[in-house]
Amino acid sequence: MTKRKVTEIVEELATPIVEGEGLELVDVEYKKEGANWFLRVFIDKPEGVDIDDCGRVSEKLSDLLDEVDPIPTSYFLEVSSPGAERPLKKPADYERAIGKHVYITTYEPIDGQKTFEGVLEAYDGEQLTVRESKATKTLKHEAIASARLAVAF
Incomplete structure (x- = not known):
């Protein structure tokens, strides 16, 4: 499965979870760093996200990813703010x-x-x-x- 396909699938799965929490899905990355794969999901809201926002999304998304199992290899899931240098995509x-x-x-x-x-x-x-x-x-x-x-x- 290509990296692009993984990010598209994860974006489709994550969007209802993120929006259900009153947040915005900013970006999804799937990258290999060294020997490990990382799935990064960036979320935001006007006043900024906190650790609780990230934790709720991470828990719900992790459960859904385990259920659907769209990624054949092991990976680390990270949910975070896009930071001060937020990407412009949409x-x-x-x-x-x-x-x-x-x-x-x-x-x-x-x-x-x-x-x-x-x-x-x-x-x-x-x-x-x-x-x-x-x-x-x-x-x-x-x-x-x-x-x-x-x-x-």
Whole structure:
């Protein structure tokens, strides 16, 4: 089973649990680190998640994963907050990030660069505008490889 398929299945299983707790499912990762596989589920809510939120979701999701058994290998389940550098995946993530500092990478260079860091000024579903220190760039959403909030120093 591919890593992508695992994350899709886990996302389908986790979404009703997470939403039932009044939380948002931010992301699901399935990664091998050294000899071990890790299934990471990132959850959030406007006021931030705490250890109790993570514990409730972890317990319910673990029971469901044991029942459905979609992953053939052993793995470690981790449920946590996405942290200060939360990934931007869904349109709502980009909309909430307007006015905030972001870090974006693109699949191909745009005007000679593949990384963009600055304030997200606009997002319309098809493109976004990032104000960097020296210039403002408009990027097509389809060109974005990854995007996340960034802590500015």
